[in-house]
Amino acid sequence: xxxVLSPVSASEQETAPTIDGFQLVIEALKxxxxxxxxxxxxxxxxxxxxxxxxEGLRVISFRHEQxxxxxxxxxxxxxxKPGICLTVSAPGFLNGLTALANAxxxxxxxxxxxxxxxxxIVDLQQGDYEEMDQLAIAKPLCxxxxxxLHAEDIGVGVARAIRSALSGxxxxxxxxxxxxxxxxxxxxxxxxxxxxxVVDPAPRQIPAPDAVKRALDLLRGAKRPLILLxxxxxxxxxxxxxxxxxxxxxxxxxxxxxxxxxxxxxHALSASAARSYVLEQADVVMLVGxxxxxxxxxxKGKTWGAGQGPKQFIQIDISPIxxxxxVAIAAPLVGDIGSCVxxxxxxxxxxxxxxxAEWTGAIAERKDKNLSKMxxxxxxxxxxxxxxSALAVVRNTVKANPEAIVVNEGxxxxxxxxxxxxxxxxxxxxxxxxxxxxxxxMGFAVAAAVVTGKRVIAIEGDSxxxxxxxxxxxxxxxxxxxxxxxxxxxxVYKGTDVNLGGGKDVAPTVFVKNARYDMMMMAFGGVxxxxxxxxxxxxxxxxxxxxxxxxxINAVIDETAGTExxxxxxxxxxxxxxx
Ligand SMILES: Cc1ncc(C[n+]2csc(CCOP(=O)(O)OP(=O)(O)O)c2C)c(N)n1
Ligand SMILES: [Mg+2]
Numbered sequence: 001x002x003x004v005l006s007p008v009s010a011s012e013q014e015t016a017p018t019i020d021g022f023q024l025v026i027e028a029l030k031x032x033x034x035x036x037x038x039x040x041x042x043x044x045x046x047x048x049x050x051x052x053x054x055e056g057l058r059v060i061s062f063r064h065e066q067x068x069x070x071x072x073x074x075x076x077x078x079x080x081k082p083g084i085c086l087t088v089s090a091p092g093f094l095n096g097l098t099a100l101a102n103a104x105x106x107x108x109x110x111x112x113x114x115x116x117x118x119x120x121i122v123d124l125q126q127g128d129y130e131e132m133d134q135l136a137i138a139k140p141l142c143x144x145x146x147x148x149l150h151a152e153d154i155g156v157g158v159a160r161a162i163r164s165a166l167s168g169x170x171x172x173x174x175x176x177x178x179x180x181x182x183x184x185x186x187x188x189x190x191x192x193x194x195x196x197x198v199v200d201p202a203p204r205q206i207p208a209p210d211a212v213k214r215a216l217d218l219l220r221g222a223k224r225p226l227i228l229l230x231x232x233x234x235x236x237x238x239x240x241x242x243x244x245x246x247x248x249x250x251x252x253x254x255x256x257x258x259x260x261x262x263x264x265x266x267h268a269l270s271a272s273a274a275r276s277y278v279l280e281q282a283d284v285v286m287l288v289g290x291x292x293x294x295x296x297x298x299x300k301g302k303t304w305g306a307g308q309g310p311k312q313f314i315q316i317d318i319s320p321i322x323x324x325x326x327v328a329i330a331a332p333l334v335g336d337i338g339s340c341v342x343x344x345x346x347x348x349x350x351x352x353x354x355x356x357a358e359w360t361g362a363i364a365e366r367k368d369k370n371l372s373k374m375x376x377x378x379x380x381x382x383x384x385x386x387x388x389s390a391l392a393v394v395r396n397t398v399k400a401n402p403e404a405i406v407v408n409e410g411x412x413x414x415x416x417x418x419x420x421x422x423x424x425x426x427x428x429x430x431x432x433x434x435x436x437x438x439x440x441x442m443g444f445a446v447a448a449a450v451v452t453g454k455r456v457i458a459i460e461g462d463s464x465x466x467x468x469x470x471x472x473x474x475x476x477x478x479x480x481x482x483x484x485x486x487x488x489x490x491x492v493y494k495g496t497d498v499n500l501g502g503g504k505d506v507a508p509t510v511f512v513k514n515a516r517y518d519m520m521m522m523a524f525g526g527v528x529x530x531x532x533x534x535x536x537x538x539x540x541x542x543x544x545x546x547x548x549x550x551x552x553i554n555a556v557i558d559e560t561a562g563t564e565x566x567x568x569x570x571x572x573x574x575x576x577x578x579x
Contacts, residue, residue, distance in 0.1 A: 019191040021151045021182040022048055025113075026055050028158035028195045029084065036060065036075065036450060038068040038443075039086030043129070044115040044179035049086065060450055060478060062443070063470045065092050069099025069112060070443025070468075073172070074430055075451045076109040077235055080202070082165035082173070083110040083447065089117050089179075090130035093138075099443070100172040101141040106433040107232060109170035111161045112138070116178045119149070135176045143171030151184040155195035166202040169319045170235070205318060207335035212343045215286070215314045215331040219344075222284035224359045225251045226271065228296070231258035231433070232289020232317070238338035239426045242288065245341050250354030252278060252363050256290050257431055261423030272419075273374070274366035280305035281362075286314040289337050292326040293434065299327040316340045378420070384558040385533060387412055390487065391420040393538045394459060398422065401455060401545055405430065405448040409441050410461020411566035412494075413487040417459045436568070439467030442484075446471065449480040455545055456482040462511060463492040469520060472552060476524035481548035483541065486517040487557045493566070495559030514556075521552030529553045 036058040041049045062068040072083030087096045093114040103110045121128040144164035148157035252271040271278045292299035314331040323332035378392040402424035408431040430444045445458045497507035518528030529540040544551035
């Protein structure tokens with residue numbers, strides 16, 4: 001005890017242990033439960049990646065930062081912890097930025113940490129190595145952006161980044177760490193004391209009782225109610241409450257793409273197979289973590305039965321400014337989804353009257369008709385494999401392996417997979433999200449495998465796959481249980497376009513015919529399969545699931561089968577001109 005009280009001698013001061021910026025960053029992350037970092041090394045963060053690994057963090061090293069960023073975003077969505085992407089300065093930072101912006105758009109919590117060059121030189125624009133004012137560039141593209149200049153502020157910087165990513169509506173955060181910071185040293189005791197373990201980073205937000213009452217009154221009076229589940233509802237991890245809300249109210253529901261599986265798609269109250277009918281006819285729609293953006297035709301127009309009587313909305317959202325962004329919201333319910341749904345459930349007892357049979361019966365009738373039509377189409381086995389005959393196989397595979405995570409991108413490949421492949425469990429479907437962005441495939445697949453340990457099946461258009469295809473090496477390097485199925489129709493949308501100029505070049509949407517994507521996986525030691533029939537596809541999928549080996553199945557799809565832009569042809573300017 002007396003030693004602690006005695007003054008520190010000069011020699012003791014010299015030998016007092018110090019801690020540097022590298023170590024403080026690592027300890028700040030670990031203190032906050034971060035165990036995995038997705039990144040790509042280089043100046044000035046190469047040593048940081050090495051030291052992270054030495055300190056027990058899992059460092060997943062990618063071939064391009066965009067995919068590391070997408071992996072971080074998907075990890076954030078799946079775990080409610082911010083996914084971390086680590087990049088070098090300027091070009092590496094910019095490569096990660098698309099993923100950061102996409103994460104923010106999709107409300108996925110992630111932190112892009114980039115090393116940066118000398119502030120003094122950057123600010124005077126004197127031409128440093130990879131000179132760029134990264135903080136200024138990141139700011140408009142993410143939820144928050146911070147820079148740490150002093151080692152003693154690392155704890156605060158990391159804490160602020162975590163809070164910003166997770167609290168309220170989650171999103172992407174940029175954290176700028178200049179090269180000089182890593183080498184800074186300070187007293188180890190003081191340094192460690194400066195770190196912050198963030199307490200309650202995503203505080204619950206309890207809805208106001210009058211807002212709950214307003215929502216319930218509206219729901220009670222509905223003749224044709226509908227619940228719309230968005231990916232916010234999937235992120236919230238209050239699966240039992242959401243299921244109870246649907247089942248206790250008896251209200252039919254529609255899941256948005258990444259909310260599929262919150263309740264099994266085969267649930268009696270799923271209205272997916274009668275989507276157009278319910279959107280058009282519903283009189284009261286309760287949005288749960290879903291925004292009325294373009295994916296829902298902004299809540300108006302023909303899709304929503306314009307002119308067929310009033311439609312009223314209840315909107316559960318954590319952001320108080322989401323309501324009224326497209327149409328009037330009669331009953332906004334602001335709070336975290338778990339708290340809002342629980343508050344509603346408190347008033348929904350045995351005396352709750354379920355929706356009129358006229359409404360549920362009409363939905364069931366349409367569902368049955370559409371589902372049997374779909375079953376007929378899926379049972380066909382055309383001579384050349386097409387989207388339907390291939391997806392009938394994928395559908396059965398997912399049914400038999402409901403815990404597997406499905407990653408999905410493309411145009412036709414996306415649209416058909418979404419509607420044909422039923423999901424049975426929450427957060428098992430990751431896709432192109434709000435932007436309809438291509439390139440998330442391999443990053444999402446790596447993250448899903450790394451953070452869940454489950455099998456991953458990535459259903460990829462051949463164009464979509466190309467954006468992140470090099471990451472099959474990453475999948476092989478970490479020996480991840482990922483099976484990529486490339487729906488190879490020789491191009492973007494289809495492979496039959498012709499050059500309107502009549503020249504030697506193929507059309508802009510057409511690729512090399514009969515490409516062997518399977519050989520890409522084989523180049524790195526994985527399993528490659530060339531499948532031209534549903535039976536071959538089925539066999540390869542079963543083997544991949546059983547073995548867990550990195551696998552790529554080149555599924556040859558009829559090149560005439562797709563439609564321009566999949567289901568969103570109407571958004572093409574040429575189509576708009578014809579209207
Ligand atoms: C980053 C990005 N670039 C371009 C696009 C435009 N785009 C939409 S779908 C698509 C590819 C569709 O082709 P494919 O993946 O082969 O699917 P298919 O329709 O052939 O099944 C492209 C390039 C996009 N959505 N995102
Ligand atoms: Mg294609």
